[in-house]
Amino acid sequence: MSTYLYGIVRDARTEPPHLPAVGDAEGEIRLIGSGACVAVASDVPGAFVDATAADLQRHSDILQELLSRASALVPLRFGTVYPDDAAVRRDLLEGRRGELEALLDSVENRVEARLKAFYVEEAVLAEIVRDEPQIAELRRRTQSLPPDATYYDRIRLGELVASALAARQRRDAGELLARLAPIAVDYVVEDEPHEWSVVTASFLLDQSALEDFHSAVSTIAEAEDRRLQLRCLAPLPPYSFVSVSLEPMEAEAAWVS
Amino acid sequence: MAVATRGTSQNYLQRAPSPGSGLVDVLDVILDKGLVIDAYVRVSLVGIELLTIDARIVIASVDTYLKFAQAVNRLDLASQEGGLPDLLEGGMESGAKGKTKGAVEGVKEAVTGNGKKKEGAKKKQQDDDDSDS
Numbered sequence: 001m002s003t004y005l006y007g008i009v010r011d012a013r014t015e016p017p018h019l020p021a022v023g024d025a026e027g028e029i030r031l032i033g034s035g036a037c038v039a040v041a042s043d044v045p046g047a048f049v050d051a052t053a054a055d056l057q058r059h060s061d062i063l064q065e066l067l068s069r070a071s072a073l074v075p076l077r078f079g080t081v082y083p084d085d086a087a088v089r090r091d092l093l094e095g096r097r098g099e100l101e102a103l104l105d106s107v108e109n110r111v112e113a114r115l116k117a118f119y120v121e122e123a124v125l126a127e128i129v130r131d132e133p134q135i136a137e138l139r140r141r142t143q144s145l146p147p148d149a150t151y152y153d154r155i156r157l158g159e160l161v162a163s164a165l166a167a168r169q170r171r172d173a174g175e176l177l178a179r180l181a182p183i184a185v186d187y188v189v190e191d192e193p194h195e196w197s198v199v200t201a202s203f204l205l206d207q208s209a210l211e212d213f214h215s216a217v218s219t220i221a222e223a224e225d226r227r228l229q230l231r232c233l234a235p236l237p238p239y240s241f242v243s244v245s246l247e248p249m250e251a252e253a254a255w256v257s
Numbered sequence: 258m259a260v261a262t263r264g265t266s267q268n269y270l271q272r273a274p275s276p277g278s279g280l281v282d283v284l285d286v287i288l289d290k291g292l293v294i295d296a297y298v299r300v301s302l303v304g305i306e307l308l309t310i311d312a313r314i315v316i317a318s319v320d321t322y323l324k325f326a327q328a329v330n331r332l333d334l335a336s337q338e339g340g341l342p343d344l345l346e347g348g349m350e351s352g353a354k355g356k357t358k359g360a361v362e363g364v365k366e367a368v369t370g371n372g373k374k375k376e377g378a379k380k381k382q383q384d385d386d387d388s389d390s
Binding site: 002005007008019047048049050051053056057059060061063064065074075076077078079080081082091092103114121122125126128129130135139142143154155156157158159161162165195233234235236237239240242243244245246247248249 | 272273274276277280282283284286287288289290291292293294295296297298299300301319321322323324325326327328329330332333334336
């Protein structure tokens with residue numbers, strides 16, 4: 001048996017969620033430690049966990065429930081397994097106490113909101129055709145001639161559209177962020193390889209600002225209804241704002257194999 | 258914690274992840290973010306890393322340009338005043354193409370096949386190698 005970890009909280013009196021545990025649906029979710037940092041854990045058989053849909057869902061569900069029970073929550077990435085509780089206390093809660101406390105401070109009474117904005121494909125393409133005479137002209141030409149005759153024109157057309165789309169995306173992403181960033185404590189923008197994506201971003205919000213954030217996103221969504229689709233997932237545990245990688249310490253060397 | 262769907266716009270969806278479902282919404286976050294303690298990451302499926310790396314690649318190619326040209330040529334400009342279809346689901350699916358497709362399919366295999374750990378990862382790596390040529 002090993003010790004699987006979900007996250008770190010401050011308060012040893014936090015009520016652990018009664019939800020199915022990773023690797024063992026009947027497993028008990030419990031707290032380790034009683035000092036300034038407390039780990040939320042459960043037992044798993046063996047030393048590894050499989051990334052099954054069920055276990056990933058449980059990890060997320062437990063952290064989501066903890067978010068409403070703890071004023072500060074540092075969520076761990078899926079898959080952290082310690083040999084036993086003693087190692088958790090020694091190497092994590094005591095060994096990294098300073099780092100953990102700093103992380104907990106940074107997310108005290110804060111939550112994450114994750115925003116994905118996409119273009120309504122036809123609306124933005126129509127804008128581009130209306131605004132770019134070169135594109136409108138190539139469109140006319142490639143529509144009126146047989147495909148064989150327009151191969152290079154179509155490539156040129158597509159290239160111009162791709163470029164216009166990228167310019168629009170930069171502008172629209174900038175405007176969205178300019179509207180929403182002031183409401184947040186911090187934010188990170190991610191690369192989104194989807195061609196109709198406007199922006200994918202995570203915002204760190206004070207709990208008290210969550211309503212304002214939702215209102216702002218809602219207002220933008222209604223105003224931009226024809227051309228943008230917004231999806232906002234909130235509140236989330238602040239995964240994107242604790243994404244630190246803690247290098248192995250000497251004491252952990254024996255476990256690293 | 259209840260966060261109801263708000264706003265009347267059909268283009269806007271706002272909610273907290275639902276317990277027991279909604280994994281697709283949080284999958285990238287719980288696999289790619291959160292605190293990492295290097296020495297103790299013990300996920301047996303190696304292939305997960307490939308998703309987070311490959312998904313960052315955007316391919317601009319002749320195929321992409323021809324696809325844009327086709328989309329523009331199919332546009333019915335006159336219809337742009339009326340209601341618009343909800344393209345979100347379809348749009349997201351079509352985004353996983355080319356080099357990313359193998360990785361996304363591989364993770365779907367990996368996370369839904371409860372017993373298929375390393376076999377799944379090996380197969381997906383092979384798919385990625387094949388599509389590299």
